Amino acid sequence: MEYRQFVVPSDAELVDTLGVSPEMVEGEPTVRSLSLTSAVGDKVLLSYDVLGRSFRIQISSGDALRLDLLRESATHLSVSAEGRDIRVRVMLEAADLTGEMDVLIGDEIVVQDRLLMA
Numbered sequence: 001m002e003y004r005q006f007v008v009p010s011d012a013e014l015v016d017t018l019g020v021s022p023e024m025v026e027g028e029p030t031v032r033s034l035s036l037t038s039a040v041g042d043k044v045l046l047s048y049d050v051l052g053r054s055f056r057i058q059i060s061s062g063d064a065l066r067l068d069l070l071r072e073s074a075t076h077l078s079v080s081a082e083g084r085d086i087r088v089r090v091m092l093e094a095a096d097l098t099g100e101m102d103v104l105i106g107d108e109i110v111v112q113d114r115l116l117m118a
Helices: 011-018
Strands: 023-025 030-035 043-049 055-061 064-072 074-082 085-093 095-105 109-117
Touching: 011 030, 011 074, 043 095, 055 074, 055 095, 055 109, 064 085, 064 095, 064 109
Parallel strands: none
Antiparallel strands: 023 030, 030 043, 043 055, 055 064, 074 085, 085 095, 095 109
């Protein structure tokens, strides 16, 4: 299988767009994480591993974990500010699969995840 690079925004781009800088994850030298909060106070933890080509999103309300989704074979991560909302998109590609995860963080958190056979 051909290796595909996982392209992510630079730390400076993330700070400019999101107002937060990615942090290193203790015990995981190639993993970076971003902690965001929705307009209603839900916590969103995004983490990614460029070398391992993985992306994870965890959404919590108070002490309750509402979503924990991990995807491998990531090829592209993008972030954008859309008014007061933040959009995070992750493109996925493997030998026989292709997909996209789209996360909108605003008044509500909306996650759309599509993974299709290529």
